[in-house]
Amino acid sequence: MHGLVLAALAVLVSLTAAASLNAATIGKANSTNCVMLIGGEIVQGDFEKFVTIGKLLLPGDDGESTRRNTVCLASSGGSLSEGVKFAKYFYDNGIGTVIDDGQECYSACAIMFMMGTATGAEVSFANRKLHVGGKLGFHRPYLRISPGESIDSSAMQIAYDAAFSSALDLIAVANSKSPWSSQPMMKSDLVQRMLQHVGNDMFMIDTVDKVGRWDIEVFGSSEPSLLSEEQAFYACENSLQWQNGLTKGDITYSNVSDGPNGKRRSQSLSKETRQAVYQVEGLASGYAMESCVISRKKGTIFGCGIDEYSDARLGQGDCDHSNFADRSSSLKAISVFNPATKLEDLRTGQAVVAVQSGAARCFVIKGSQITDNEPCLVIHVGDAKVRGRASTITHFVWPSGSKTVLVQSGTSFEINGVSTGKRTVAERGDCYLNSATLNDFCVLTSPN
Known part of the structure; x- marks a missing residue:
């Protein structure tokens, strides 16, 4: 029986893009964007090593939250069961995750990344940051068996049960609620896409649409200094659509709407360039309403609006210029771009x-x-x-x-x-x- 267990462990479920026999490198990061680094393949025992080192390196709560507890991830993946341990620990203990410029995070590492949080007595939030020059990719777990290896049926059953148990643990941790939200840390459509990709066929998070839909903060990007009618249009369309899923089809901006009237899709309600306010008519507007009012104030995008087809709302829903201040809420800065924009194209410098x-x-x-x-x-x-x-x-x-x-x-x-x-x-x-x-x-x- 002992031999069967060892054989089963050899084919335990794995989430990795490239095989390796080396444990992960865990220690102090050489970056201003994070305190610690986890690099290389994740194997059994790495989690306990991280906990021990983390107690020495991570600064803890700063009096408001644990936002300074950050870990850079640079891994092709590895053991799913070990990755789930990391992911749950990050979520429970308020540890933020970062994929820095030039770093890659795939498979089990991607699950770990998505569970980055910051916690505090008065404030808690998802804390996961992807540099526009970083790589984040998902694929489904698989059994790692060496070519030509013969596996006993009993051992395979043990491995299958272990894999199934790890998959259940993955679903449970992915479904953990984002702080102060009813949304899970990993939305179901992201989990679905992960399970649709096998082996080195990664589902890459590489566009504005994907980071916006799955609430991933980006950094290292250019930020427009002005609010234009085109930006306002994208902010409205993206912010409403991301509540339901990824954008469907090409929504490249055209400022004249369809139909015989040729009404402008985005119309300025203010003559102040740096405090511009726009009324936006959504692409779906017609039988039902899809519209927003979008503005920019002190570098932050604000909006209110409604999509009656899906009941998605910005702020408190339908609004106009007169009640905008009372009914609007802040929107993601990334929402002002065409959702098809590649993250790499937003790089600064x-x-x-x-x-x-x-x-x-x-x-x-x-x-x-x-x-x-x-x-x-x-x-x-x-x-x-x-x-x-x-x-x-x-x-x-x-x-x-x-x-x-x-x-x-x-x-x-x-x-x-x-x-x-x-x-x-x-x-x-x-x-x-x-x-x-x-x-x-x-x-x-x-x-x-």
């Missing part, structure tokens, strides 16, 4: 040669109608070889963070990868026709 901030105004014109008119940044990325030709690349960055890219090679130009020509239009500056969209992009570098 991109190398640039020169930046002219607030010295330009960008327009998009279709036919005779101006569809966008907003302040923008002109970023001269510098010189490069494009298709073998010496070229100058310039990014025009809209308040939402999206970019229009202009490439000049001698007297030739490309706008967003499409050949174009340059002409000057009164009160619009330099204009470039995109032959793919038939839209004119114009930039006025000395706006009034």
Whole structure:
């Protein structure tokens, strides 16, 4: 019987992307973003090692919460049962989790990451942070059996029972309630996607949509300094949709709604650029209401609104400009981006040669109608070889963070990868026709 148990342990359920025989590295982190580091494959015994070292390194409650108790994770995964021990301990003891720039956290590590919290006498919250340059991936547990290995049926039954028990422990910890919330730490649609992916086929958390839906805080990203009509639209659509699931289909912003009236989807209710207030008509608006009022105050996005199709609400629901202050609540900063945006595209610190901030105004014109008119940044990325030709690349960055890219090679130009020509239009500056969209992009570098 002893031999059967040993054989069973050899095939116990595992959550790992790459096999290893080494225990995890656990100790002090070399980062300002966390106190401790857990790196490498998670194996039996690592949890007890962490508890012992953590008592020496983690600072504890700062009088308000345990927010300073943070652990960086850089692991391909490993033992599910050991990972669940970590996850439960993080949740119960208020230990925050971080995936730093360039770090990868897969499988069992991903479960551990999702259970990061901070606890305190007056405040508690989910405390899990993903750098836009980090990698987070999920897949379902599997039995690790070496090629050609012969496993006794009795041993396999023992392994199966152990795996089933570990899976139940995983579901139980994933269903733990997020502090001060009725929502679980891991929502059921994330667990579902995890179980749909096998082996090295990871379900990656790599877009604005995914971090927004599953309440993962990101850092290392650019934050728009202005609130535009496009940002307000995304803040409304995302904040309502994320209450129900991931965004379905492409919702790239167009400021003119469908239908015969051609009403603007996002309309300014204020003339103050830095305290702009927008009325947004949602994409589903029609038979029932989907609308929001969105504003920005002191760097925070606020909103109120309703989606009558799903009964999702922002703040206290339906509102207008007159009662916005009383009915609105704060929204996630990430909500102002197109949900399909890749996290890596939000990275700060991109190398640039020169930046002219607030010295330009960008327009998009279709036919005779101006569809966008907003302040923008002109970023001269510098010189490069494009298709073998010496070229100058310039990014025009809209308040939402999206970019229009202009490439000049001698007297030739490309706008967003499409050949174009340059002409000057009164009160619009330099204009470039995109032959793919038939839209004119114009930039006025000395706006009034």
